[in-house]
Amino acid sequence: MPIFEFRCLKCGNIFEKLFLNNKEEVKIACPTCQSDSFERVISKTNYIMGTGKAGKEPKITTKSCSQGNSCATFELPGPDG
Numbered sequence: 001m002p003i004f005e006f007r008c009l010k011c012g013n014i015f016e017k018l019f020l021n022n023k024e025e026v027k028i029a030c031p032t033c034q035s036d037s038f039e040r041v042i043s044k045t046n047y048i049m050g051t052g053k054a055g056k057e058p059k060i061t062t063k064s065c066s067q068g069n070s071c072a073t074f075e076l077p078g079p080d081g
């Protein structure tokens, strides 16, 4: 199961997110401040998992949710790319 690290751009907290499967779409927010502004931290785990290949990068999508709140979703590329 891939684990990705993110760094909150608001408070600098680094947190990990575990993905149970490749098709899962997961909302990500900083566990400390609930900010959805973050960047992915490239760690050795990604190389071990082999997820750092070009064209296989996970996609982070920020979109508007209800009441003007923004949500970020994280999509992992499937086996078919």
Ligand SMILES: [Zn+2]
Binding pocket: 008, 009, 010, 011, 012, 013, 030, 031, 032, 033, 034, 035
């Ligand atoms: Zn934060």
